[in-house]
Amino acid sequence: MSERPRLTVLSGPSGVGKSTVVAHMRKEHPEVWLSVSATTRKPRPGERHGVHYFFVTDDEMDKLIANGELLEWAEFAGNRYGTPRAAVLERLEAGEPVLLEIDLQGARQVRESMPEAQLLFLAPPSWEELVRRLTGRGTEPPEVIERRLEAAKIELAAEPEFDRTLVNTSVEDVARELLALMDVV
Numbered sequence: 001m002s003e004r005p006r007l008t009v010l011s012g013p014s015g016v017g018k019s020t021v022v023a024h025m026r027k028e029h030p031e032v033w034l035s036v037s038a039t040t041r042k043p044r045p046g047e048r049h050g051v052h053y054f055f056v057t058d059d060e061m062d063k064l065i066a067n068g069e070l071l072e073w074a075e076f077a078g079n080r081y082g083t084p085r086a087a088v089l090e091r092l093e094a095g096e097p098v099l100l101e102i103d104l105q106g107a108r109q110v111r112e113s114m115p116e117a118q119l120l121f122l123a124p125p126s127w128e129e130l131v132r133r134l135t136g137r138g139t140e141p142p143e144v145i146e147r148r149l150e151a152a153k154i155e156l157a158a159e160p161e162f163d164r165t166l167v168n169t170s171v172e173d174v175a176r177e178l179l180a181l182m183d184v185v
């Protein structure tokens with residue numbers, strides 16, 4: 001019998017639907033533990049400190065990095081983001097399924113430091129649909145959308161680096177596939 005992959009990384013371009021899929025999945029399966037990242041980005045309306053992110057200052061992020069408290073970190077479209085190391089290791093130690101929702105640069109770092117992790121890529125049905133979703137979300141001004149779409153081109157080109165690709169046509173279908181890949185159902 002193959003060993004259960006305990007750490008799963010979900011990446012994919014901004015706006016592809018990572019958070020939507022993960023939220024849908026965790027409604028039915030709250031036992032899947034999702035890492036809460038630290039970020040220097042400002043909260044969007046409705047986002048809560050400690051729930052969606054740990055919103056930190058630049059100085060605080062500098063310290064987290066300098067003290068080695070992040071499993072990985074990256075600058076993405078003008079802000080920094082990082083995964084608090086201790087909580088992830090604790091949950092893995094406890095044998096829980098752990099999920100990271102992070103960008104390509106972070107996924108590459110996890111591949112280096114934890115090669116046993118499975119890396120999943122969430123792809124859009126088309127480029128036009130990705131633009132529609134990112135724009136339609138209405139959370140970023142046009143210049144930030146442009147930066148995120150520039151990053152998206154790089155992320156889409158890196159898809160072959162991942163263990164599996166899931167195409168986000170249907171949130172329900174992808175959530176089901178994700179659960180199966182995490183060996184939760």
Ligand SMILES: Nc1ncnc2c1ncn2[C@@H]1O[C@H](COP(=O)(O)OP(=O)(O)OP(=O)(O)O)[C@@H](O)[C@H]1O
Binds near residue numbers: 015018019020021
């Ligand atoms: N399968 C889908 N069909 C149609 N719309 C979708 C689908 N999945 C997500 N969306 C919509 O796309 C938008 C972006 O989704 P979401 O915020 O989950 O993306 P994300 O990948 O987490 O983005 P980011 O990386 O910027 O955090 C949202 O408005 C969401 O409702």
Ligand SMILES: Nc1nc2c(ncn2[C@@H]2O[C@H](COP(=O)(O)O)[C@@H](O)[C@H]2O)c(=O)[nH]1
Binds near residue numbers: 072102107
């Ligand atoms: N490398 C990391 N990337 C992360 C982390 N947390 C989130 N992200 C990714 O950043 C972008 C933008 O997120 P947004 O919430 O500002 O839209 C997206 O691709 C996230 O997956 C992290 O800890 N490390």
